[in-house]
Amino acid sequence: MNIDADYISDNIKAILQRIEAAAHRTGRRAEDVKVIAVTKTVDENRILKAIENGLFDLGENRVQELCDKYEKMDKRCSWHLIGHLQTNKVKYVVDRVKMIHSLDRMELAQEIQKRAEKAGLIVETLVQVNIAREESKFGMERDSVTEFLKKVSKFTGLKVKGLMTIAPFSQNPEEIRWVFTELRKLHIDITRENIDNIDMDYLSMGMSNDFEAAIEEGSNMVRIGTAIFGKR
Numbered sequence: 001m002n003i004d005a006d007y008i009s010d011n012i013k014a015i016l017q018r019i020e021a022a023a024h025r026t027g028r029r030a031e032d033v034k035v036i037a038v039t040k041t042v043d044e045n046r047i048l049k050a051i052e053n054g055l056f057d058l059g060e061n062r063v064q065e066l067c068d069k070y071e072k073m074d075k076r077c078s079w080h081l082i083g084h085l086q087t088n089k090v091k092y093v094v095d096r097v098k099m100i101h102s103l104d105r106m107e108l109a110q111e112i113q114k115r116a117e118k119a120g121l122i123v124e125t126l127v128q129v130n131i132a133r134e135e136s137k138f139g140m141e142r143d144s145v146t147e148f149l150k151k152v153s154k155f156t157g158l159k160v161k162g163l164m165t166i167a168p169f170s171q172n173p174e175e176i177r178w179v180f181t182e183l184r185k186l187h188i189d190i191t192r193e194n195i196d197n198i199d200m201d202y203l204s205m206g207m208s209n210d211f212e213a214a215i216e217e218g219s220n221m222v223r224i225g226t227a228i229f230g231k232r
C-alpha cells in the first residue's frame with residue numbers, strides 16, 4: 001500500500017481534472033457530475049483524506065461495512081449502498097443511506113417500502129439495470145424496467161431517482177461504451193413516459209476504468225474506488 005500522504009489528494013485532483021475534461025466534451029461542467037468515493041475495504045484514515053479533499057459522498061457495497069463506517073465517520077458524509085442488497089438487511093440501512101443504487105426486484109422494493117414507512121422516511125433509490133446481461137451481475141433486464149417503475153411509483157416510502165449500471169470489466173473503455181449508451185437511451189425513454197413520482201435525475205455509471213466514457217455518454221454520477229485509494 002502506498003503510504004505517501006499526498007497519494008490520495010493527488011489522485012483526487014487528477015480524477016477531478018479528467019472529469020472536468022470529459023464533462024466539457026458533452027457541454028457540461030465538472031459540478032454536474034457527482035463523485036461517489038467507493039470506500040469498500042478502505043480504512044478510516046484514508047477515507048478522511050478523501051473527505052478533506054471534498055468528497056463527502058461515500059459508496060459501500062456491503063451492509064455491515066457501511067454500518068460500521070457510518071458510526072465512525074464524520075456525520076456530514078452521505079452513504080451510498082452500491083452493492084447487492086439482501087432483503088433481510090434492508091432494516092439496517094434505511095436510516096443510514098443517502099441512496100440505494102441497487103434496487104433490482106419487487107421484493108426488495110416492498111421491503112424498502114415497509115421499513116421506510118415504519119421509520120417515517122422516504123428512501124432514495126436507483127434502479128440497477130443489467131444492460132450487458134452478464135450472468136454474474138445483478139440488475140433488472142432492460143425490458144422490465146418501465147413496468148417495474150409503474151408499480152413502484154405508487155410506493156410512498158421510496159423514491160426512484162434514476163438508473164444505475166455496472167459495465168463489464170474491460171481494459172479498453174471503448175469496448176463497453178455501448179453499455180453506457182444503452183442506459184442513457186433507457187433513461188431518455190423512461191423520462192418520456194413521465195411516470196408519476198419517478199424522477200430520472202441521475203445516471204449512475206462509470207468506475208475507475210471507464211468513468212470518462214460513461215460521462216461522455218451522459219453519466220452524472222460516477223463511483224470511483226481504485227483510482228482514488230489504490231488497488232484493493
Ligand SMILES: *Cc1c(COP(=O)(O)O)cnc(C)c1O
Nearest residue numbers: 038061082207208223224225226
Ligand atoms: C467496487 C465498486 C465500484 C468502484 O470500482 P473501482 O473500479 O475500484 O473504481 C463501483 N461500483 C460498484 C457497484 C462497486 O462494487
